[in-house]
Amino acid sequence: MKEMELQENGSIEKENENKDLIIHMEAMLESVELPLVSRCCIYKVPQKIRKVNEEAYTPNIVSIGPFHYGNKRLESMEELKLRYLKSFLERTQKELGDCIGCIKKSEENIRSCYSETIKQRSDEFVRIVLTDACFIIEYFLRSLEWPQEDPLLSKPWLRCDVKLDLILLENQLPWFVLEELFNLTEPSCFNGEVSSFFDVAFHYFRVHFLQSILPGVDSSKFTINYFNKHYQQYIMKPDQVGMQLHNLTDLLRVFYLPPDRLPKREKEIVKHLYSASQLVEAGVKLHVGQDKSAPELQFAKGVLTIPIFEVCHWTEILIRNVVAFEQCHFPFQTYITDYIMLLDFLIDTSQDVDTLVDKGIMINTLGDSSAVANMVNNLCLNVVQENINGGYIFSCRKLNRFYEDPSHKYKAIFIHDYFSTPWKITSFIAAIVLLVLTLIQAICSVISLFNQK
Numbered sequence: 001m002k003e004m005e006l007q008e009n010g011s012i013e014k015e016n017e018n019k020d021l022i023i024h025m026e027a028m029l030e031s032v033e034l035p036l037v038s039r040c041c042i043y044k045v046p047q048k049i050r051k052v053n054e055e056a057y058t059p060n061i062v063s064i065g066p067f068h069y070g071n072k073r074l075e076s077m078e079e080l081k082l083r084y085l086k087s088f089l090e091r092t093q094k095e096l097g098d099c100i101g102c103i104k105k106s107e108e109n110i111r112s113c114y115s116e117t118i119k120q121r122s123d124e125f126v127r128i129v130l131t132d133a134c135f136i137i138e139y140f141l142r143s144l145e146w147p148q149e150d151p152l153l154s155k156p157w158l159r160c161d162v163k164l165d166l167i168l169l170e171n172q173l174p175w176f177v178l179e180e181l182f183n184l185t186e187p188s189c190f191n192g193e194v195s196s197f198f199d200v201a202f203h204y205f206r207v208h209f210l211q212s213i214l215p216g217v218d219s220s221k222f223t224i225n226y227f228n229k230h231y232q233q234y235i236m237k238p239d240q241v242g243m244q245l246h247n248l249t250d251l252l253r254v255f256y257l258p259p260d261r262l263p264k265r266e267k268e269i270v271k272h273l274y275s276a277s278q279l280v281e282a283g284v285k286l287h288v289g290q291d292k293s294a295p296e297l298q299f300a301k302g303v304l305t306i307p308i309f310e311v312c313h314w315t316e317i318l319i320r321n322v323v324a325f326e327q328c329h330f331p332f333q334t335y336i337t338d339y340i341m342l343l344d345f346l347i348d349t350s351q352d353v354d355t356l357v358d359k360g361i362m363i364n365t366l367g368d369s370s371a372v373a374n375m376v377n378n379l380c381l382n383v384v385q386e387n388i389n390g391g392y393i394f395s396c397r398k399l400n401r402f403y404e405d406p407s408h409k410y411k412a413i414f415i416h417d418y419f420s421t422p423w424k425i426t427s428f429i430a431a432i433v434l435l436v437l438t439l440i441q442a443i444c445s446v447i448s449l450f451n452q453k
Contacts, residue, residue, distance in 0.1 A: 041246035042067075042172045043115040043328040045321075048382040056320040057170055061161040064132045064171045066118045066125065080151060081135040088138040092185035102184050103130045106177065113174040113246075115328070133173055133181050136166065136248075140200040143207070163208050164314055169321045169328070172247040198235070201251060202227060212318065213255050215363055216308035217291055230259035246329070253322045256336050258293045265332070266390040273345035273396045274403045276352040279304065282403045286359040295339040299395040302402065306356075309343070310363040311372050319379055327383060338389040340379050342396075347376045 044067065045057045062077040063069050089096060103110070103126045110129060111118050118125060139162070142150055152158055165171055182197035202224050210219055228235075234254045237244045245251055280286060285303045289296060292307035299305070319340060326334040347353055350369035356362035357369070364372055 039109060039112040040115055041113050041174060041250070041329060042169070043325070044170055045324045046327065046382075049324055049327065052378055052381050053316070053320065056317045057168060057324065059165040059168055059171045061158065062135075062165045062171075064136070064166065065173050066114065066120055066128055067116075067170045069120070069128055081131050083151075084138040085131050085134040088134040088185070091138070091141075094185045098184065099130055099134070099181065100126060102181055103133075103177070106180065110174055110177060129173060129177060130181075133177050136173070136178060137182055137197065137200065140204045143204050144200070160314075164317050167209075167248055167252045167318065167321060169249045169324050172249060175245045175247050175250070198245070199224060201248065205251060205255060209252065209255060209318070212310055212312060212315065213252075214293060214307075215310040216288065217293075231257070233261070249321055249325045250329075252318065253325060253336060256294050256322060256339075258296050258335075262333070262335060264390045265387045266393045267387045268393060269385050269388050270341065270345065270392060270396045273342065273399060275348040276346045277349075277355045279346075279399060279403060280355055284399065284402060286356070286361060288360045295335050295389065297339065297342060297392070297395065299398050299402075304395075304399065306361045308361060308363060309356075310365070311375070312365045316375055316379070323380065323383060331384075332387060334385060334387075335389060337380060337383060337385065338392055340376070341383075341385065341388075342392055343376050344380055345396075347373050349373055 042065065050057050059068050059071075059074060061074065062081070063071055063074045068074060089099070104122075107122060107126060111125070120128065139152065142153060146153060148154075152162065178201075179197045182200070206219070206222060206224075210217070210222060214222070231254055234257060235245055235251075245254070274282070276286070283302065284299075287303050287305045289298075289305045289307035292305075294307055294309065297304075297306050319336070323334075323337050323340060326337050347356070350373050353362065353364065353369040353372045357364050362372075366372055
């Protein structure tokens with residue numbers, strides 16, 4: 001009995017010792033909300049990816065949503081956003097209270113779309129979301145109408161900065177918020193040309209991003225009807241009733257994807273592929289893939305077909321944010337990451353960039369081939385892959401076998417050693433000429449010797 005009493009007293013003492021810690025941790029657990037994983041679609045970029053180039057993920061002029069709200073560097077746009085909100089309400093003839101109610105009723109769902117707990121209180125959060133959502137819709141509509149003396153549209157540098165800020169992964173609102181607010185207000189629009197927020201967003205992206213993403217595609221054919229027909233599986237839910245887009249970064253990703261269907265994936269990764277200049281030296285012919293999306297790269301009968309790829313000042317921002325979105329939201333469907341990984345293998349040095357430019361596959365508006373090579377080599381730094389586009393695995397195997405075929409390999413070595421630079425070509429020709437002259441001299445000497453006899 002005494003032993004039992006001692007044990008009970010001991011356990012009570014331990015509980016008393018840990019009482020403060022228990023109370024503190026219970027309070028911590030009560031304040032933690034379990035995230036709704038299925039709704040989460042707006043993420044802070046993982047630090048190991050973000051640190052490679054933080055500027056590519058950070059808004060430069062305008063904050064959208066809660067993650068970057070309050071940044072003093074971005075405060076100058078807050079007044080303009082309010083002016084756009086006022087203009088939007090005048091356009092739609094809706095009461096401010098109706099719009100606030102629309103956001104308020106969805107507040108819990110909106111908060112659950114963010115990967116981190118939102119610190120703003122209810123009223124402040126609703127104000128941020130409403131102001132930013134109305135700014136985006138009004139700005140997209142004005143981009144269609146192009147009114148004179150607009151404070152934003154009249155400044156090309158400002159338009160460019162806003163354009164890039166709107167596709168940043170950390171600078172997003174959930175798609176359904178923009179859609180529901182648009183449907184609530186039914187704003188008048190350019191010649192009645194648009195009937196949904198998707199129509200408005202598509203027209204904006206087509207004008208501002210299409211040529212950067214798909215420079216080889218005829219933009220006149222890339223209409224909203226074409227998009228609805230060939231990209232429907234990416235934008236509509238299986239029931240064909242609701243949209244399955246998550247945010248504007250997601251729409252940007254869809255513009256990169258191949259039309260109609262996605263290739264099957266293989267649970268392995270590409271570990272090695274020879275560079276573009278090496279493959280060309282081995283006899284691989286490089287052809288431009290006309291009217292093809294970026295990931296539609298193929299190799300058949302000694303010909304590697306690559307769609308046109310444009311490198312401009314904002315290419316890195318677009319790709320980095322799409323890749324980050326895939327890492328966070330589509331970790332097993334990283335189709336754009338796959339494509340960039342393959343480019344990373346094909347481009348090792350400035351010589352590879354020059355090779356692709358000479359073949360018409362790459363448009364280099366940066367001018368510096370070394371800068372392009374360096375950019376491409378860093379795009380997927382610290383990115384994790386567990387599977388890959390099955391077509392790439394097949395093509396890479398064939399390309400490596402082609403290069404490693406003895407006849408092709410020795411041809412590549414010969415070209416690299418004697419024809420890779422103008423000086424080597426000149427030296428080789430000089431050596432051949434010298435050899436021929438020496439041979440002629442030897443033949444003449446033999447002939448003259450026979451004649452003397």
